[in-house]
Structure formats: C-alpha cells, structure tokens
Amino acid sequence: MAVFDPYADPSRTLRIALAALLLAAVVATAGAFAADPEAAAPSPVAYDDVVELGLSSETDALMAGSARVPRTQVFYSQLQYVVGYNGVESFAATLDDGRTERQFGYPIAAYVETFDDARPGTTGAGLFESERLGEWTPADEAVYVVGSEARSPAGETVVPFRERGAAEAFVADHGGRVVDWETVRGRSFDTDSAATVRAMAPERWAAADDRIAAAERRADRPVSVVVGEDEPTVEAAVAAAPPNTTVVVPPGTYEETLTVNESVTVAGDDALIRGDGNGSVITVRAPDVAITGVTVDGSGGQTRDPDAAREGREGGGPADGGAWDTNIQLGYGHGDAGIRAIDAPGLVVDDVAVEANASGLLLREGSHAVVRDLRVDGADEWQDGFMGITGMRSRVTVTDSRFEGGRDGIYLHRADGSVVRNSTFTDNRYGAHLMYTGDALLADNAFENELFAGITVMTRPSGNAIVGNDVRNSSAGIQASGTRTYIGYNTLVGNGLGFSTSSRGSLYERNVAANNEVGVRATTVVPSSRVVANDFVGNAEHATAGAGALRIWADGDRGNYWEGANLGTHEPGERAYRPTSPVDGALHRHVAAVAVRESPAVALLDRLRGTVPGARSGSITDPAPAAAPYSPERIDAALAPNAGPVHADWRAEPDERDGSTDENAAMNARDRDATSGGIGRETRRVDAEPTVTSARATTGGAGGA
Amino acid sequence: MTGPLVGVATVFRRELATVVRTPGYAVLAAGLLVAVGGLLAAGGGGATGFVPAVVDLLLPTEALVPLAAVVLGYRALLADGASGELAVIRTYPVRVGEYVAGVLLARTVALVGVVGVPYAAVGVGVWLTAAPDTGIFATHAGIDSPLLYLRFLAFVLLLGAAYVSLAAAVSAVAASRRSAVALGVLALVAGVLGGDLLLLRSLGAGASPASIPGSLALTPNGAFRGLTFEHVIGVAFAPEGGFVSTGRAVGSLVGWTLLGALAAGATLAYGRRVDAAIERVRSGLAD
Numbered sequence: 001m002a003v004f005d006p007y008a009d010p011s012r013t014l015r016i017a018l019a020a021l022l023l024a025a026v027v028a029t030a031g032a033f034a035a036d037p038e039a040a041a042p043s044p045v046a047y048d049d050v051v052e053l054g055l056s057s058e059t060d061a062l063m064a065g066s067a068r069v070p071r072t073q074v075f076y077s078q079l080q081y082v083v084g085y086n087g088v089e090s091f092a093a094t095l096d097d098g099r100t101e102r103q104f105g106y107p108i109a110a111y112v113e114t115f116d117d118a119r120p121g122t123t124g125a126g127l128f129e130s131e132r133l134g135e136w137t138p139a140d141e142a143v144y145v146v147g148s149e150a151r152s153p154a155g156e157t158v159v160p161f162r163e164r165g166a167a168e169a170f171v172a173d174h175g176g177r178v179v180d181w182e183t184v185r186g187r188s189f190d191t192d193s194a195a196t197v198r199a200m201a202p203e204r205w206a207a208a209d210d211r212i213a214a215a216e217r218r219a220d221r222p223v224s225v226v227v228g229e230d231e232p233t234v235e236a237a238v239a240a241a242p243p244n245t246t247v248v249v250p251p252g253t254y255e256e257t258l259t260v261n262e263s264v265t266v267a268g269d270d271a272l273i274r275g276d277g278n279g280s281v282i283t284v285r286a287p288d289v290a291i292t293g294v295t296v297d298g299s300g301g302q303t304r305d306p307d308a309a310r311e312g313r314e315g316g317g318p319a320d321g322g323a324w325d326t327n328i329q330l331g332y333g334h335g336d337a338g339i340r341a342i343d344a345p346g347l348v349v350d351d352v353a354v355e356a357n358a359s360g361l362l363l364r365e366g367s368h369a370v371v372r373d374l375r376v377d378g379a380d381e382w383q384d385g386f387m388g389i390t391g392m393r394s395r396v397t398v399t400d401s402r403f404e405g406g407r408d409g410i411y412l413h414r415a416d417g418s419v420v421r422n423s424t425f426t427d428n429r430y431g432a433h434l435m436y437t438g439d440a441l442l443a444d445n446a447f448e449n450e451l452f453a454g455i456t457v458m459t460r461p462s463g464n465a466i467v468g469n470d471v472r473n474s475s476a477g478i479q480a481s482g483t484r485t486y487i488g489y490n491t492l493v494g495n496g497l498g499f500s501t502s503s504r505g506s507l508y509e510r511n512v513a514a515n516n517e518v519g520v521r522a523t524t525v526v527p528s529s530r531v532v533a534n535d536f537v538g539n540a541e542h543a544t545a546g547a548g549a550l551r552i553w554a555d556g557d558r559g560n561y562w563e564g565a566n567l568g569t570h571e572p573g574e575r576a577y578r579p580t581s582p583v584d585g586a587l588h589r590h591v592a593a594v595a596v597r598e599s600p601a602v603a604l605l606d607r608l609r610g611t612v613p614g615a616r617s618g619s620i621t622d623p624a625p626a627a628a629p630y631s632p633e634r635i636d637a638a639l640a641p642n643a644g645p646v647h648a649d650w651r652a653e654p655d656e657r658d659g660s661t662d663e664n665a666a667m668n669a670r671d672r673d674a675t676s677g678g679i680g681r682e683t684r685r686v687d688a689e690p691t692v693t694s695a696r697a698t699t700g701g702a703g704g705a
Numbered sequence: 706m707t708g709p710l711v712g713v714a715t716v717f718r719r720e721l722a723t724v725v726r727t728p729g730y731a732v733l734a735a736g737l738l739v740a741v742g743g744l745l746a747a748g749g750g751g752a753t754g755f756v757p758a759v760v761d762l763l764l765p766t767e768a769l770v771p772l773a774a775v776v777l778g779y780r781a782l783l784a785d786g787a788s789g790e791l792a793v794i795r796t797y798p799v800r801v802g803e804y805v806a807g808v809l810l811a812r813t814v815a816l817v818g819v820v821g822v823p824y825a826a827v828g829v830g831v832w833l834t835a836a837p838d839t840g841i842f843a844t845h846a847g848i849d850s851p852l853l854y855l856r857f858l859a860f861v862l863l864l865g866a867a868y869v870s871l872a873a874a875v876s877a878v879a880a881s882r883r884s885a886v887a888l889g890v891l892a893l894v895a896g897v898l899g900g901d902l903l904l905l906r907s908l909g910a911g912a913s914p915a916s917i918p919g920s921l922a923l924t925p926n927g928a929f930r931g932l933t934f935e936h937v938i939g940v941a942f943a944p945e946g947g948f949v950s951t952g953r954a955v956g957s958l959v960g961w962t963l964l965g966a967l968a969a970g971a972t973l974a975y976g977r978r979v980d981a982a983i984e985r986v987r988s989g990l991a992d
Contacts, residue, residue: 032855037940042845049843077848078941080753080837105941108848525842547838604764605748612941615757615847616750617838 041109042075042082044136050084051526052460053483053504067127069152070134070160071113078105078614079549081526088112088144088158092185103527103552104614110139115159116166122174126151128159137162140181148176158184197486197507201465202651204441208419211397215348215370219290221246221265227254234258234273238266249273249294259283260291265348268294275299280340280362288346296338297355303386303407305334332413333392337362338376341369341394349374356406358386363394371398378406382429382451387411391418398423408433409447412440416461420445424645430456431471434464438482443467446645450474454495457482457503464503470638470645471495477516487511489631489648493638497521498539501529501551509533510650512631514638518544519579522620527551535561535629536579538639542588543579543620550616557624564588565625568597572627576606580619712799716807720781724815730777737773738823740765742830751831753838754849758831759857759937766861767926771893773820774865778872779889781808782969783879791973805970809873816865824861828854848941857937863958864929868896870965871925877972900924918950925961928954 010018050073072085083104085091091110094100113134120130128150137160145159145167159176161167167178224245231237235258237247242262249268257275260266263286275281275298282296338354340362341347347369353376354360360376363369371389379385388403389396391412401423403409409425412418414436421443425431431447431454434440438461447454447469454471457464457480465486470493471477477492478499485503490511492498498513500521506529513519519539520531525548532555536542542562545551553560557573564587565577578584583602586593596602609621629635637646724730744765750757782805785791794804832851837844875892879885904920904927912920921927931949939946 028855029859032852032859033936035850035852037848037850037852045843051842075845075847078756080844080847082843082845105848525839547841601744601747601765605744605761607764608760609748609750611760611938612756615754615849615941617753619749 041138044073044111045082047071047073047084047113050082051524052084052086053090053526053528066129066131067123067125067153068130070115070128070157072139073111073136074107075109076104076106076614077108078612079103079526080615081549083526087152087154088139088160088184089156089187091139092158092187095185102613103549105612111136112139112142112160113137114142114162115170116162120150120159120170122150128152128157134160135162143167143178143180144184145170145174145176146179146184146187148174150174150176197484198488198509200439200463200486201441201443201467201488204417204419204439204465205421205443205651208397208399208421208441211370211419212372212399215290215346215350215372215397218288218346219265219267219292219348219350221290223248223267224264226250228252234266238262238264255298257281257283259285260289261286263288263346265290265292266294267292271295272297275338277301277357278336280337282339284339284341284344284347284367287344288348289341289344290348290350291339291352292348292350293352295353295355297357299338299357300336301357301384303335303358304332332387332390332411333362333364335359335362335386335390337386337390341367343367344369353377356385356388359390360388360403360406362387362390362392363396364390364392365394367391367394369394369396371396372400374398374401376401376403376406376409378404378428380405380427382407387433388425388428391415396420403428403431411435412437416440419443424448425450425454427451430454431474432456433458434461434480435459437461437464439463441465441467442469443650444647445469447471447477448473448645450476452476453479454492455480457485466490468648468650470647472645476500477513482506489650491634491638491646491648492516492519493646498536501531504528506530507532510630510648511535512537512629512634512638512646513542514538514635517541520544522546522548522551524548530555532558532560533626533630535631535635537561537563537629537635538588540589541579541585543585545580545618545620547618550613550618551620552613553620553622554624559622559624559626561626561629562588562622565622566627567591567594573624575625576609576621576623577625578606578609578619578621709800709803712803713807713810716794716799716804717811720808720811721814724777724811730815730819733773733776734819734823737769737820738826740769741823741827745827745831751827752835754835754846755828755831755851755854755857756849756938756941758827758835759854759933762827762857763930763933763938766864767930768897770820770861770865771868771896771926774816774868775872775889775893777812777815777819778869779876779879779885780882781812781869781873781876782973783876783882783885786877786973787881801974802970805873805966805973809870809966809969812869812873813866816869817862820865821858821862824858828858853937853940857933860929860932860936863955863962864925867925867958867961867965868893870962870969871896872965874965874968874972877969877976896925900927918947919953922949922954922957925958928957 069086070088072088072091074083074091114137115130115134118130118132118134123129126149142160142162143164148159150157150159159170164178171178221244225231225237225241226248227234227237228250231240233256234249234254235256238258238260241247241264244263246265246267249266249271251270253272253274255274257279272295273281277298278300281299335358337359338356343365344367347367349361349369349371351373356376356378376388378388385406387408388406389410393414395415396418398420399422403425405427408430409428409432410420411433416437416439418437418440420432423445425447427449429451431450432442434457436459442455453476454474455466455469455478461482463484464480464482466478466480468489470491472493474495476497477495478487478490479502480487481502483503483505485506487508488510492513493515495516498516498519499511500523501508502523504524508529508531511534513536515538517540519536519542522545527549531553562577562579566572567587583593583596634646634648637643741762745751745758745761748761750761871892872889875888876885879888921931932954934948935946935951939948
C-alpha cells in the first residue's frame with residue numbers, strides 16, 4: 001500500500017472515490033431520515049406459525065367440528081413474533097388496554113380472516129362456522145358483522161368480510177349489522193380482570209361443596225339386602241336389591257368381580273372385595289350408584305386396551321387418522337381398574353381403598369363422580385401401574401383422598417369442571433395430570449416426591465384454577481399450559497422447578513417458591529400473563545427464561561418478592577431486578593454481586609433496559625421488587641424442618657387487598673366458560689410439555705402421557 | 706483553486722498528517738470499539754435488533770463520544786502555538802480563519818475515523834448477528850431497521866463534532882498542555898452534566914415543563930438525547946413524538962460547532978492584543 005502523503009495532490013481516481021464515498025454517506029444519511037421505517041407493512045404469515053393469544057382454540061366446542069373463531073394476526077412495532085388472536089374481539093380488546101402497547105409497541109399491521117368465499121354460517125348450537133378457511137385481509141379494509149346470531153364459545157363474535165356485499169348477505173341470513181374497523185375497535189369488549197379470574201376458585205369450591213352434599217344425600221338409602229344374610233355374594237346382593245336402596249357388605253373378604261346395573265348404594269363395613277386378577281373388580285353401569293366403606297384389590301394389570309384404540313381408529317372413530325386424543329380416550333379409558341364406571345353419572349365413592357394393579361378408579365363416558373376419602377395404593381414403579389383416578393369425559397369431584405405410587409395420581413381427559421381438593425399425592429409420576437380439561441379447580445392438595453411434576457396441565461384448555469397447593473421434593477411443582485389460568489397461593493418447596501408460566505393470558509400470584517433448583521421458569525415466547533406478588537426465597541436460581549421477548553413481571557408498581565433483590569445502596573423497590581441476569585441472579589447467594597451491581601457500567605445498562613421490552617429477548621425483569629415477602633408466614637412454614645404441607649388461607653383473604661389496579665387489568669383472554677360446550681372428536685395440537693420446543697408438537701406427539 | 710480554500714486545504718492536509726502520525730488516536734478508536742462492543746455484548750440489546758442496541762448505547766455514548774472528541778481537540782490549536790509553529794504559519798498568507806477551519810475540518814475527519822468507524826462496525830455486527838431467539842414461530846423485524854442505526858450514527862457524529870470544536874476553542878485559550886487538559890476536562894464535565902443540571906435547576910425554579918423540548922435542545926447532550934429519542938427509539942412507540950424540537954436540536958448541535966470554531970478563531974486572532982491590553986492595564990495599575 002502506498003505511503004499516506006497528505007501533501008501530494010491525490011490522484012484523480014482517489015479524488016473520485018473520496019467524492020463518491022462522501023456522496024454515498026450523505027445520501028445514505030439523508031435516506032435514513034427520509035425513509036419511513038413503518039411504511040412497508042409485512043405480509044400475512046401462515047397462521048400455524050403465529051404465537052397465539054386470545055381465546056383457546058382447543059375447547060371442546062371448537063374441537064367438535066366445523067365451528068371456528070375468526071382469527072387475527074398482528075405485527076407489533078416492538079415484537080419480533082407475529083401474534084395471532086383467536087377472535088377479532090380478543091385483539092380489539094387489547095387496543096385500549098395500554099399494557100399490550102407497553103410490551104409490544106403499536107400494531108404496524110393487522111390482518112383478519114375474512115369469510116367471503118368460505119361459506120360462513122352457524123352450527124346447530126349457534127357457533128360460527130365456515131366450510132373453508134377464510135382469507136387474510138388488512139383489518140382496516142375489512143368490514144365486520146356485529147350483533148349477529150353467530151357466537152364463539154365465549155359469547156358474541158365479530159365476523160369479518162372483505163366485501164360489503166358478502167357481509168350484507170351474511171346479515172340477511174344471520175342478523176346483525178355491518179360496521180367498519182373503526183367501529184369495531186371503538187366497541188368495548190369484556191375482558192377478564194384479575195378479580196374475575198381470581199373469583200373462579202371460590203365459586204368452584206362452593207360448587208364442589210354442593211356436589212358433595214348432594215352426593216351424601218344420594219348415597220343415604222334404606223337398607224334392602226345384607227350380603228351373607230340375604231344373598232351369598234355382593235354381585236347377587238346388588239342384583240337382588242331394588243333401586244335406591246342400600247346393599248350392606250359386612251366385614252370380611254369377598255372374592256368376586258361384579259357389575260352394578262342398578263342405582264344402589266353398596267355400603268361396606270371393613271369389607272374387602274378381591275378380584276381374580278383379570279379385568280376390573282367392580283364395574284358400574286348405572287347412574288347414581290354409591291360405593292362406600294370397602295377395600296378393593298385384585299384387579300387385572302392391563303393399563304390400557306390397544307385393541308380398543310386400534311378399533312377406534314379403523315372403525316367408527318374420527319376419519320382423520322392419528323387423532324391422538326381419540327387414541328388416548330380409547331386406550332386409556334379401557335384398562336383395568338379397581339372400580340370402573342361406564343356411562344354412570346352420579347357415582348359416589350366414599351371411604352374406599354384400592355390396592356391398584358392398574359387404575360384405582362376409572363371413569364368414562366360421562367361418569368360424573370363425587371369421590372371422598374378414596375385411598376389408592378399404586379405400583380411402586382410407575383411403569384407397572386396406572387392412574388389413581390382416570391377420568392375420561394367425566395367430571396370428577398375429589399376431596400380428602402390419598403394417592404400413592406402408580407403412574408398419575410389423577411389423570412383427567414376432557415373432564416371440564418372437575419374439582420380436586422384437600423387430597424394427598426405421593427410417589428406418582430404426575431400428581432394431577434390434566435389434558436383438554438378446562439374450568440377445573442385444583443385446590444389445597446399436597447404433593448410430595450412426584451417423579452415428573454406435582455400438577456401438570458397439557459394442551460391448551462381454558463380457565464383452570466390451581467390454588468393453595470403444596471408441592472415439594474418433586475421434579476417440578478406446577479406446569480400448567482392453557483389460557484386464562486389462575487395459579488395462586490401455591491407453595492412450592494425443594495423441587496427441581498417451582499412453577500412455569502406456560503399458561504397464556506393468565507394470573508400467577510401469591511405463590512411461594514422456596515429452596516427449589518429453579519423457582520420459576522418463563523416459557524411462553526410472547527408474554528401475556530401477569531406474574532405478581534409471588535415470593536422467591538432460597539432457590540438456587542430464582543428464575544430462568546426460555547426463548548422469547550422480555551417479560552415484565554409486575555402489575556404497575558407492585559412486583560414480586562425476590563430474596564436478595566434489594567441488597568445494595570438503593571431504596572427497596574427503587575431498582576429493577578432481573579432474576580435472569582448473572583449479577584442480579586446471584587445477589588441472594590453471593591453478597592459480592594452487590595459490588596458488581598453498583599458499578600457504573602451495570603447501572604448505565606440497567607437504566608433504559610425496559611424501554612422496548614418486546615424487542616429484547618430471553619429475560620425477566622421486575623421493575624418494582626417488593627421490600628418484604630407477601631406471605632411471610634407461609635415461607636416460615638415452608639422452610640421449617642420436618643414441617644408438613646403448608647396451608648394457604650386463600651379463601652379467607654379479602655379480594656380487595658390489592659384491587660386498585662384491577663380495573664385495567666385485561667387478561668388478553670375472555671373465554672368465560674369456553675369449555676362447557678359439547679363433546680368433540682378432533683384434535684390439532686398437543687402441548688406435550690409446556691415448553692417452547694414442544695409447543696409445536698402436533699398430533700401423534702407422545703404427549704408425555 | 707485559489708483564495709481561502711487553498712489555505713484551508715493546506716492546513717487541513719498538514720493537520721491530517723498530524724492525526725495520522727499520532728498512534729494514540731488509533732488506540733482510542735480501538736478502545737472505543739471494545740467499549741461499545743462490550744456494552745452491547747453485556748447488555749444484550751444487540752442480539753435482537755438496532756433499537757434495543759441504541760437503547761443500550763445511548764447513555765454510555767453521552768459520555769464516551771464527548772470524551773473521544775475532547776481527546777481529539779484539546780491540543781489541536783495549542784500545540785502549534787506553544788511550539789512556535791503558529792507564528793511561522795502566520796508569516797505565510799494564511800488567515801486565522803483559514804487556519805482554524807483547516808484544523809477543525811481535519812479533526813472532524815479524525816472524529817469520523819475514531820468514533821464513526823467503531824460505531825459503524827458495531828452496527829454492522831448487529832446487522833449480521835441480530836436474530837430472534839427462536840425460529841419456531843414466524844418473525845418479522847417490527848419497526849427495527851438499519852436506517853434507524855444510521856440516524857443514530859449521524860447524531861453521534863454531530864455530537865462529536867460539537868465537542869471537537871468546543872475542545873479546540875479551549876485549546877486555543879489554554880496556555881500550556883497541562884492547562885489544556887484541565888480546561889478540556891472542565892468542558893467535558895460542563896457539557897455532559899452541566900447543561901442538564903441547569904435544566905433541572907430551571908425546572909426546579911419554576912420553569913414550565915412545556916419548555917423542555919425547547920430548552921433540552923440548547924445543550925449538546927440534551928439535543929443529542931432528544932434527537933435519539935425522537936428519531937430512533939421513539940419510532941418504536943406509538944407515532945406521536947415530541948421529545949425535542951428537531952430543528953432546534955440540530956441547530957443547537959451545529960451552532961455549538963460554529964461557536965467553538967468562532968471562539969477559537971477569535972482567541973487566536975485577538976488573544977495577543979487582549980493579553981497586551983491586560984498587561985498595559987496591569988502595569989498602569991502597578992505604577
């Protein structure tokens with residue numbers, strides 16, 4: 001290279017090159033200011049690739065057939081992921097909640113699914129349906145039918161069309177009126193406030209009280225037959241007893257298998273009914289049967305029936321082949337059990353013990369059951385046994401029961417509205433395992449030594465409440481996917497993972513995560529939940545985060561309590577805490593981290609970090625970490641040596657305790673009772689584990705079940 | 706080429722040679738690259754896009770760029786004066802204005818090299834590496850664009866130019882290298898902190914917050930910060946803006962640059978006469 005000589009006249013080429021460079025720089029800079037970064041609206045993407053918020057698409061009502069919820073996809077200015085909303089109204093409701101804009105920026109482009117050529121209509125149940133998928137149209141160019149008879153599982157739904165003519169044709173058939181986008185976004189839509197979501201738990205607790213009381217009345221019947229006196233076997237006694245009477249089974253061992261075909265109460269008194277090791281011991285095929293005071297063992301060891309699954313696929317089952325959900329229903333629903341109920345609504349099981357070789361209690365085909373004081377002792381190795389309770393399309397109400405060993409303590413599949421409370425689970429694979437089961441309540445249960453997790457909710461059901469549970473010494477405490485879930489007042493001690501925030505549009509509050517390897521894990525790629533007023537103490541890591549945009553975990557100026565967050569020279573709560581950062585995350589274990597945290601470099605970087613949260617990745621920040629724990633008594637109780645499960649007095653806590661910010665606390669989801677509809681047949685996607693990688697697992701994925 | 710341009714060009718070339726032959730400036734550029742790159746690596750903003758990268762860089766830049774500019778400018782005019790070379794140059798037909806313009810132009814070009822190149826390199830790095838966390842879902846760039854970083858770079862250079870010019874003025878006033886260092890640091894602190902402290906004081910004394918967009922633009926740092934919020938970071942927010950009045954802020958940065966140049970020229974042109982006048986007064990008083 002030539003020696004730089006500033007005094008020589010530069011060559012012509014060099015001069016031209018310099019001039020060109022200068023010109024290019026000037027033009028580029030001018031262009032940078034002249035160009036409008038928002039001018040180019042991105043094109044719509046395949047809906048399968050968006051991150052879904054809004055209504056759950058896996059409610060029974062939607063899985064049942066051709067019903068659809070009109071979909072929306074939105075490109076936000078600060079978010080790298082395309083967000084899909086089920087329900088135009090779900091998206092419209094976010095437009096004025098402020099929270100979405102703070103997290104994701106403003107919508108650069110929004111497309112709605114328009115149904116001009118898709119043959120739209122309504123199902124018999126009034127749900128919106130269309131024969132074909134719609135087409136994507138920019139939201140502000142589409143026209144909308146509001147107030148028609150078409151509904152979503154959550155209520156009224158807005159139906160978009162590209163052309164006014166098509167919209168008017170729909171109005172002619174189904175009523176309503178045609179409006180433009182401005183009108184739709186100006187309408188106010190119900191959004192769940194934190195208070196609404198919080199209220200789910202006490203309501204369901206009360207409903208369970210009613211069901212249990214009704215079950216008590218149902219089981220209390222006059223005695224008609226006494227086994228041993230009137231009839232030689234239990235089966236004969238049951239066959240002889242008139243409906244609505246009680247068959248008394250005196251103390252002793254009865255070696256038989258029986259089927260109950262009448263609505264009777266089988267009341268044992270220290271009686272053991274022992275099967276012959278084949279099939280189920282007691283099969284119930286009549287409504288309103290009660291079984292009390294017996295011990296059952298000697299069932300067959302078949303955990304599921306591969307023939308049933310195969311026949312279901314080949315025969316009259318769904319035509320779409322590998323329907324994983326059907327496979328499970330047929331397979332899991334047809335194993336052996338201590339007590340098996342088929343199409344037997346109103347079953348009451350009270351004060352019963354089962355030595356289970358496969359399932360303890362198996363319910364299928366609408367066998368809605370109330371279970372109290374059931375004790376299931378399962379196999380020592382989970383591979384050898386099956387579920388304590390298997391509930392298939394049967395709403396179960398379980399209280400004061402105990403499940404030891406075996407595969408899952410309670411496995412519920414499309415068992416909407418189930419309640420499991422005040423029960424104990426030890427040494428299972430999963431304690432409570434829900435699939436396609438929404439509007440359930442899991443409350444005040446204790447889990448210990450669970451191989452995979454205490455509570456797991458798979459697929460994307462809506463509206464579950466998981467409250468006041470205590471999980472310890474397990475691989476994971478609570479891993480619940482879905483939407484609009486309430487996870488509150490749980491105590492998670494000494495687990496591999498305390499809980500994960502896999503459920504979208506949900507509220508996580510007042511949980512205590514103590515002494516876990518990881519207190520909480522943020523999983524969903526696009527943050528849409530509120531995580532507030534939880535306590536994190538003594539965890540090796542308070543929190544980790546999977547792929548996705550920055551999560552801001554606070555509600556206004558109320559954050560979570562993180563042990564160590566307020567070390568240093570600032571006022572408590574004044575400085576944001578980032579549990580996923582190497583420095584902040586070490587504060588509660590190594591005091592030297594304080595000195596690093598106070599460095600100008602860290603302080604500088606911390607200053608503006610929350611400015612464009614959607615554009616940042618992979619971490620969690622709490623802008624207002626609490627100065628003191630929210631639930632100090634529960635922390636003390638959890639950390640006390642040899643202490644039993646901690647009871648959270650969540651039903652006694654007043655609702656207004658922190659209600660000031662609840663008014664604008666939209667949850668991005670409003671499918672109230674979305675899962676209370678019909679029974680379906682089709683499944684699309686299984687969130688095998690509530691993590692990002694498997695969030696895309698499709699049918700045929702093992703589902704971990 | 707005739708007239709004043711020849712003088713400016715000659716001084717410019719001589720000054721450029723000085724800059725190129727000062728190895729410290731190359732070290733300064735390398736250090737800046739390490740600092741800026743390190744901030745992005747530690748802050749994580751560069752991993753996802755330009756806007757979060759600018760967010761991470763904004764505050765450190767307010768200190769680093771003025772510092773680099775003062776280092777480039779604090780001896781620009783002093784050295785020639787102290788060594789007597791200025792007196793020699795003055796024997797040639799080069800006017801003070803031409804001399805100052807040439808020196809400042811060369812130092813500004815040096816600023817482009819020392820500050821602009823590291824920032825541009827970091828921007829290219831972000832361009833090549835920034836990507837969403839996961840490719841499982843469909844992604845898009847949002848409002849993020851290299852153009853926004855180019856805007857930021859332009860503001861960085863405007864800020865730097867103002868400080869180079871102000872530092873040069875300081876160097877014209879200084880009598881020795883030591884006093885040049887002291888005055889340079891003083892200018893740096895006054896610029897980085899002083900303007901905003903005055904703004905705070907005036908707000909505390911009852912100035913209307915509605916005056917902020919105007920008064921923020923008056924200081925170089927305030928103008929830079931306002932412009933970055935208005936045209937880079939704020940673009941990702943709902944389109945409203947109003948952080949600073951753009952024209953006033955750009956005018957302020959250019960104005961500070963011209964003011965520095967004028968002050969330097971005036972000091973060189975009339976400083977000796979002022980000195981002499983002061984000396985006369987002093988000796989008059991002494992008698």
